[in-house]
Amino acid sequence: MSDRFALTGARIFDGDDWHEDHALVVRDGLVEAILPTGAMPSDIGAVDMGGGMLAPGFVDIQVNGGGGVMLNDHPDAASIETICRAHAPFGTTALLVTLITDTPEITAAAVAAGEEATSRRVPGFLGLHLEGPHLSIARKGAHDPALIRPMLDADQAALIAARQKLPVLLTTVAPESVDPQRVSALTEAGVIVSLGHSDSGYAVATTFAAAGASVVTHLFNAMSQIGNREPGLAGAAIDIGAFFAGLIADGIHVDPATIRIALSAKQGPGKIVLVTDAMATIGTDMTAFTLNGRTIYRKEGSLRLADGTLAGADLDMISAVRYVHRVIGLDLSEVLRMASLYPAQAIGQSHRLGRFANGTAADIVALSDGLDISSVWIGGKKVFGVNASS
Template sequence: MSGPFAIRGATIFDSEVWHEDAALIIRDGTIEAVVARGKVPAGTEIIDAGGGLLAPGFVDVQVNGGGGVMFNDRPDAETIRTICRAHAPFGTTALLPTLITDTPEITAQAIAAGAEATGRKIPGFLGLHLEGPHLSIARKGAHDPALIRPMSEADAAALIAARVRLPVLLTTVAPETVAAWQIANLTAGGVVVSLGHSDAGYALAATAAEAGASMVTHLFNAMSQIGNREPGLVGAALDAGALSCGLIADGIHVDPATIGIALRAKKGPGKIFLVTDAMATIGTDMTSFTLNGRTIRRENGRLTLEDGTLAGADLDMISAVRFMHREIGVELGEALRMASLYPAQSIGQGNRHGRFSPGAAANIVHLSDGLDVRGVWIEGDKVFEAAP
């Protein structure tokens, strides 16, 4: 539906203000305004939400798979479409398909797939996240150590060239394998640089942030921790206001008490925001899958390699929002911002995503009072409606 149309009959949260007895007006795939219920222009088609809450759609910058497929296994535009479709029922309206450390050939295929998805305007596709291969073997997590390597000049040039073909390109690097001058060149070329899978100390991480790194990948996981004499990457992430931090909020990857401490400690303007780190399991009942030829098992909310190493997350975004609100005690509006506005801002997309303001994309999630997803719109088109 291109509009104009209006949705009313629900509380509206525009990312800053809660509106009662109001209507959200959409035209040509963008937000036109939030107006009083009785101020909807004559002739506008009206949709009655029937209660609940309308909020900006969720933005997920770390999505390895969904709908039964992994981006690594089949890095093409149709896989991107499958992943976007799988996450939409959970409120995600914009995401970055994420390539876990792989060969140069697979990486090139992923970039080509992202460029094709951009040209085809696949709903929900926002760009790519290349998580590796320039990481620390000491903090490899589920990444294949045989594929991890330092960044060469050719690698950096390829990333900058890829950014021209994509609306957003995010890459996770370890500052011990990527020099500060390389980070500066990447950011100057429009690449968003995140620090992760790293054993770096505080000083090295702070130097990377000064060079232009602006994010930390899945805070606390696969990185050097806070110590009494060495604050590590976690300490730098919380202490450096320039760094935003992705967080896997499932109660498995990070203890709830640790999450609370981090929220209280984080220095701004950088924010802690939600990521799913989701794998192929989302939207399916599959119990196992493979990554780089290794079996990953799904059991009791966990995804693990044979040795018990956590391998991504069995998590969707609305579940992360509920966890932050109900288990951590974060005010609902802030939990919603952590899933929408803050991740959008972290990749330079805060004007178009994560808010209801004139000209922003009409990406909308309709939630019940119990925070179940009832409906989802991407650029004004309804892509999901829950069964009655």
């Protein structure tokens, strides 16, 4: 017997357009249809949402931790499950759990954990984002400089092997530590390559885009900035249409005026996508934690090392959505795309995530008109809200 139901009584955003007085029909974990309420078959069990809106679940391609756990400290499937569960109440229904620069042994353990989480079908787990260790020390941010190193043949082979074990694998590299031929080999093997933590200029970024790099990690942070004679990696991310670019929209990492400028100037088809760069604090009241043996302090909405360096973000996706809509002033439809459709496109998953159409995943977030989250479904199973599964 099929698991079939319909959600009614809310406006529906399908990733492109809004539907009034329609029902979202779900069958066996997939979207079946969006139908006028009056055309819905009588044998479908209907759930009246009582107003608000339904939107595709958020897709976050940079999540370092949550629920008190960092993947670096606990590279196992249980931690991946904890992180995914911690982000679900904030509307994130698919995410790339991110490993910050670490040792080869920890990296291998994280890949094994991702493989196990995939086999266990952990709700919300989409794959891994390996942020480093092939970065630039000059733009290291909170990454441990002792662990940053150039990519060698064995590293390239390990990434290609890891991709065969995971649904999605994204890696952040800096041109200072990786040559274009390696990027081409990685992308040909299905690895998504993002440029970040780099002091490289526009011309180098252009070369790496031609080699297959298609994402830029946390726009404006830990990269060369836009100058009058050198656009830098930040300028390349905006001007080169091949690049999608992650954005940490918390009011701390990037000034709101800078965000507005970037949104106005971004060349496509690549888009700016919302990321949280979230750490262990999400879903907890913890005030500090450790990364690579260093303490990170949570204070006034930010996470910082003792010297004041930003270390990830104390941010969830619905807060980023609210910020870009209310502070930046972007139309809600476009903000929702930045949180779901565009990140799905960035990692080649828009055929099943980021939109509602026949056969897409029934990953759903129910929002009030004030952008509070009332319920969340992953694969048609309610994971947050009244009567959510445990």
